[in-house]
Amino acid sequence: MNDLLSVENLSVAYGAGAPAVSSVSFTVGHGAVVALLGANGAGKSSIMKAVSGLTPATGKIRFMGEELLSSPARRRVAKGIVYVPEGREIVGDLTVRENLVLGGYQKPAAERKERMEMVLDLFPEIAEKVDRQAWRLSGGEQQMLAIGRGLVANPKLLLLDEPSLGLAPLLVRRVFDRLATIREESDLAIVLVEQNLAVTMRLCDDLHFLRGGRIVGHRGAEELKDETARQEAINAYLGAAAA
Numbered sequence: 652m653n654d655l656l657s658v659e660n661l662s663v664a665y666g667a668g669a670p671a672v673s674s675v676s677f678t679v680g681h682g683a684v685v686a687l688l689g690a691n692g693a694g695k696s697s698i699m700k701a702v703s704g705l706t707p708a709t710g711k712i713r714f715m716g717e718e719l720l721s722s723p724a725r726r727r728v729a730k731g732i733v734y735v736p737e738g739r740e741i742v743g744d745l746t747v748r749e750n751l752v753l754g755g756y757q758k759p760a761a762e763r764k765e766r767m768e769m770v771l772d773l774f775p776e777i778a779e780k781v782d783r784q785a786w787r788l789s790g791g792e793q794q795m796l797a798i799g800r801g802l803v804a805n806p807k808l809l810l811l812d813e814p815s816l817g818l819a820p821l822l823v824r825r826v827f828d829r830l831a832t833i834r835e836e837s838d839l840a841i842v843l844v845e846q847n848l849a850v851t852m853r854l855c856d857d858l859h860f861l862r863g864g865r866i867v868g869h870r871g872a873e874e875l876k877d878e879t880a881r882q883e884a885i886n887a888y889l890g891a892a893a894a
Contacts, residue, residue: 654678654713655840656702656808661710663697663864671697672864674710679808682838686851688889689861695844696737697864699810702842703727703734714808729757731807737816737844739797743786747777747796750785754800763803770799773829791822795829802833812844823850830854848881848889860888 656679663672672694679685687695701708704724712719719727741750751770755763771778774795780788785796794814801809814830815823827850833839834854845851851858852872860868868888875881 653680655681655683655715656842657711657713658698658702659711659713661698661701661708661712663694663701663706663708670864672701672708675861675864675866677859677866679840679842680856682834682840683857684834684841684843684855686843686845686855686858687861688845688848688851688858690846690889693861694864695861696812698861699734699736699812699842699844703732703810705734728804731805732810733801733804733806733808734810735797735801735812735814737812739793741785741793741796741800744784746784747781747788750796750800751803754803755805758803758805762805766803766805770802773802773832774799789822791818791825794818794822794826798826798830806839808840808842810842810844813846814843815845815847815850823847827853846889848875848885852876852881860884862888 659676661672661675662670664670675698677685687698689695697706700706702712704722704727708720710720714730714732742753751767752763755766758766771781776792777788777796777799785793788796798814814826818826831854843851843855852875855872858870858872859866868884870884875884
């Protein structure tokens with residue numbers, strides 16, 4: 652099996668209500684970027700939390716050939732799965748540098764230092780403010796810090812949840828440009844949760860569309876370069892969410 656990540660019949664339920672995710676299956680290859688798109692409440696973040704070990708789930712999650720469904724989150728981080736949650740969730744009272752140190756807490760000091768230098772080269776906006784408290788950064792800078800903190804852990808798979816949320820279009824483009832640079836320069840695989848189809852297509856290989864906790868469609872990014880095919884996908888799977 653050549654897939655880095657294989658998710659099979661994944662289901663997530665909270666309490667006695669309807670499941671948040673029902674029998675979702677998808678794969679992520681080495682160095683691939685796979686998107687999960689859908690409106691709020693479609694189950695995207697629940698899938699990410701299940702893969703990262705932050706919420707209980709049923710089904711199968713294989714990473715580098717190893718079954719991880721029953722493994723705790725810290726084990727998954729050690730294996731190379733890092734989750735950057737929606738809303739960034741940086742530690743505002745700590746400095747930029749201290750937040751980055753937190754990202755690499757499992758790494759030896761020399762490796763952590765090297766990874767931090769790489770991140771600061773990639774995101775010069777936060778490098779200029781490395782000793783500033785994180786709450787003082789702009790929204791775009793905070794998103795760069797959140798991604799950078801994840802990268803310090805030297806992941807094999809980055810789970811990136813709504814990186815464009817709350818950002819102005821110029822900052823969205825800047826963040827996605829940096830993600831494209833990361834992709835060009837490494838074999839990092841990414842699972843990207845988004846509602847913005849236009850920016851997602853710039854980065855992804857494959858797109859899975861979710862509704863009501865289920866995958867209701869799949870398209871390759873190449874297919875969606877055709878304007879007619881793209882509009883058909885929007886009408887069929889996203890509707891107003893893509894507006």
